[in-house]
Every structure is written in C-alpha cells, then in structure tokens.
Amino acid sequence: MEPTGNEATPGNRREMGSQSSRPRRHKLLLLAVATAVVVAAAAIFILHTSEGLGGQASAEGIYYPEMLPGDYTVERIVSGEEALAAVKGIHWEPGMVKAEKALIVVYSDGTRLWIVDTGDNACELVDRMAEKMKTYADQLPYTAPFSHEVAGVTVYISQDKRDGRLHVFWCRGSLAVWAELGAAAYARQGAAIDVIKTLIESVHR
Secondary structure, X not given: OOOOOOOOOHHHHHHHHHHHHHHHHHHHHHHHHHHHHHHHHHHHHHHHHHXXXXXXXXXXXOEEOOEEOOOEEEEXXXXXXXXXXXXXXXXXXXXXXXXXXXXXXXXXXXXXXXXXXXXXXXXXXXXXXXXXXXXXXXXXXXXXXXXXXXXXXXXXEXXXXXXXXXXXXXXXXXXXEEEEOOHHHHOOOOHHHHHHHHHHHHOEO
C-alpha cells in the first residue's frame, strides 16, 4: 500500500506530540508568572506594612520606634505606675492629666519620648497644653510653642530656654506624645525633621 502522508510515522508523531504539549507549557508558564506576581505583591505589602509600623509593641500595647535615624537604639523603657507617676509629676496640675496608661522611652542619643494614653481623643488635651504654654511662656523654661505640619500631622515645637534643645508634641487618636529631641536631631541639617517623622510614623496603638 502506498503511504498517504497521513500515517502517524515516528517523525510526525514527535511533531504532533510537540504541538499538543505547547498549550500545556504555555499554561504552566502563565501560572508561574501569575504566582511570581502574587508573591511579589505579597512581599511588597509586607514590607510596606512593616515600615508603617516601624516599632515594637511595649507592655502597654503602644508602638514606638526601636531605632532613630543615626542608628540610635532604645536604652530604657519605663511603663506602668512608674511612668504614670513620672508623667503627672512634671505637670503643674497632676490631677488634670487624664492618663490611663503611660510609656517613657529613652534613646542612646538622649532623646526622651513620653507617650500618654488618655483613653479618648487626645487632641483636645494637646491643644489646651499648647495654649497654656503660650499663656505662661514667661514663667516656663520653654518658649511659646508654634505649630508645624510634619508628615501630614500638626505638631507643636518649643525650645528649652536652658539648653536650647527642641521639644515636640502632638496627638494621635487617644495618644498624647511629647518628644525631647537628642543628638540625632542635630546631626545635620534637616535631621530634626527626619527624627520627628520617624516618631510620628511609629508611635501608635
């Protein structure tokens, strides 16, 4: 019998097999690409989330930066009743300080971070404190604070009349935050803003 050319000879069997496997390989390639995209997206999300938190949880459930620009690390943490007593002890009217929890973080550059959880919206407390500091500026060791926006947050900035150090305070939800800036803020031009940004982005519940 004469071959018709349609027989499944070894040669065209290989060709037919190759053609039938192409769609499968194409699907596998698409699946691999899709998987890679999903993994990459997940990695970016995790990195973004980690950078957003930017700290570690304390015993009080409050987040704070574990490191400041310039690689300055945490030297001491004060929490619980000791922190509450310290916060109330530096105010003229301790009984007026509405604080459910408090946290004090001291960094290796001398920065001191005071965080008070008021259990409510802390912005009213912070604004009132700024107004009182302006009113009694001639009796306080701090200059009258002025407001400035950093990282989308309104902060109050004051200077210690005794040593020239900057003090910054702001609110975030139920938290009232006060930062006495140390060496990290004076390392170079613009360093203070970087430190303030780090604190603003990291301190939260």
